[in-house]
Amino acid sequence: xxxxxxxxxxxxxxxxxxxxxxxxxxxxxxxxxxxxxxxxxxxxxxxxxxxxxxxxxxxxxxxxxxxxxxxxxxxxxxxxxxxxxxxxxxxxxxxxxxxxxxxxxxxxxxxxxxxxxxxxxxx
Amino acid sequence: xxxxxxxxxxxxxxxxxxxxxxxxxxxxxxxxxxxxxxxxxxxxxxxxxxxxxxxxxxxxxxxxxxxxxxxxxxxxxxxxxxxxxxxxxxxxxxxxxxxxxxxxxxxxxxx
Numbered sequence: 001x002x003x004x005x006x007x008x009x010x011x012x013x014x015x016x017x018x019x020x021x022x023x024x025x026x027x028x029x030x031x032x033x034x035x036x037x038x039x040x041x042x043x044x045x046x047x048x049x050x051x052x053x054x055x056x057x058x059x060x061x062x063x064x065x066x067x068x069x070x071x072x073x074x075x076x077x078x079x080x081x082x083x084x085x086x087x088x089x090x091x092x093x094x095x096x097x098x099x100x101x102x103x104x105x106x107x108x109x110x111x112x113x114x115x116x117x118x119x120x121x122x123x
Numbered sequence: 124x125x126x127x128x129x130x131x132x133x134x135x136x137x138x139x140x141x142x143x144x145x146x147x148x149x150x151x152x153x154x155x156x157x158x159x160x161x162x163x164x165x166x167x168x169x170x171x172x173x174x175x176x177x178x179x180x181x182x183x184x185x186x187x188x189x190x191x192x193x194x195x196x197x198x199x200x201x202x203x204x205x206x207x208x209x210x211x212x213x214x215x216x217x218x219x220x221x222x223x224x225x226x227x228x229x230x231x232x233x234x
Contacts, residue, residue: 044226045228062220110159
């Protein structure tokens with residue numbers, strides 16, 4: 001079964017850090033780009049970050065640039081998001097999502113999603 | 124990068140059709156034939172329903188269809204069923220700043 005399972009969500013203080021993980025199974029992880037997408041309580045979806053198959057191309061939303069770092073370990077079939085200098089507005093459910101397309105970032109659709117992990121930033 | 128514009132809500136009776144619009148710019152929706160659509164039920168993860176404007180992943184019913192004209196994409200759900208009641212989001216790549224952008228979301232209600 002193709003599956004993504006996120007972990008690492010927690011309560012953090014403003015200015016603090018958290019590291020999210022996403023474990024992939026049931027497919028060749030190293031042949032797909034990966035993304036983080038978040039959803040604040042009661043709000044819509046917001047794309048956060050993209051990483052290509054071999055980590056050669058990385059993109060960030062302006063709202064997290066300079067604070068968040070995406071990475072992956074293909075040997076461990078895992079995706080990560082290091083979140084630093086957290087703000088109240090980072091409070092959200094964070095989803096990892098597989099990118100599937102014809103080989104360019106623009107062509108990717110998010111075809112497999114995890115169940116999400118909750119990050120709460122509050123003092 | 125601003126979110127793509129969708130109507131907040133849409134509704135229809137069982138068996139009827141509903142169409143949701145998704146308006147962007149020439150830098151995102153209008154610039155690529157890679158618009159995708161996602162369905163999200165309350166408390167659940169989003170599910171891919173349409174990719175590359177009009178293609179359906181395996182397992183998605185044929186009554187879901189997509190199209191695009193200029194800077195506006197559309198999702199049509201024909202033959203509405205109770206289980207189609209959900210939030211729907213469009214998405215596109217925005218090449219001007221290498222971002223993906225989602226729509227504001229539309230809540231579909233089956234009357």
